[in-house]
Amino acid sequence: METKNNIRKRIKNLFLKQNREELDIKNKEIQERVLEYIVKNDVQNICIYENMNDEVGTKQLIWELEKAGKSVYTPQVISETEMILIDIQYWVYEKNIDVFIIPGRAFTINWKRLGRGKWYYDRFLAKKQYKHSKKLGICYDFQILEGIQTKAHDINMNTIITNTDV
Numbered sequence: 001m002e003t004k005n006n007i008r009k010r011i012k013n014l015f016l017k018q019n020r021e022e023l024d025i026k027n028k029e030i031q032e033r034v035l036e037y038i039v040k041n042d043v044q045n046i047c048i049y050e051n052m053n054d055e056v057g058t059k060q061l062i063w064e065l066e067k068a069g070k071s072v073y074t075p076q077v078i079s080e081t082e083m084i085l086i087d088i089q090y091w092v093y094e095k096n097i098d099v100f101i102i103p104g105r106a107f108t109i110n111w112k113r114l115g116r117g118k119w120y121y122d123r124f125l126a127k128k129q130y131k132h133s134k135k136l137g138i139c140y141d142f143q144i145l146e147g148i149q150t151k152a153h154d155i156n157m158n159t160i161i162t163n164t165d166v
Contacts, residue, residue, distance in 0.1 A: 008105045014142050015054040026140050026163035027057045033161045047073045048101040055103040056138045083124045099134045106143045109166050111157040114148045125155045134158045
């Protein structure tokens with residue numbers, strides 16, 4: 001099986017080859033599917049990342065969630081090993097979250113996640129208050145793989161949403 005670092009490099013190269021306009025179309029499809037999930041599951045408290053250039057875009061989705069009256073929090077890295085939750089006014093929270101919307105370098109159809117290798121989400125989601133929160137991985141279709149090597153500390157997702165049916 002391919003190593004995690006090789007997968008990370010391969011997926012990063014795939015991002016570099018993507019057409020920006022096609023990614024924008026895929027982004028809109030993913031955002032629509034996430035919003036459907038939020039409505040269908042009556043989710044109120046949401047933690048969602050602010051995307052980097054090589055992740056599914058979330059700025060419009062965050063705006064839509066706030067417009068819908070949802071409580072939206074973002075993870076903020078504060079050290080080499082730790083994240084905290086903040087809201088749009090940068091207030092810090094440690095509260096119950098219904099759903100974490102999580103990026104990944106790659107995912108599998110059986111909900112395994114490969115991150116960037118720093119374990120931020122794995123450590124954060126292992127906290128007692130988040131163990132029962134739903135973990136929703138979002139990615140583009142080219143980030144779905146057959147398999148990924150995982151370790152005991154790797155947190156699985158409850159659902160994966162992409163621009164195509166998984």
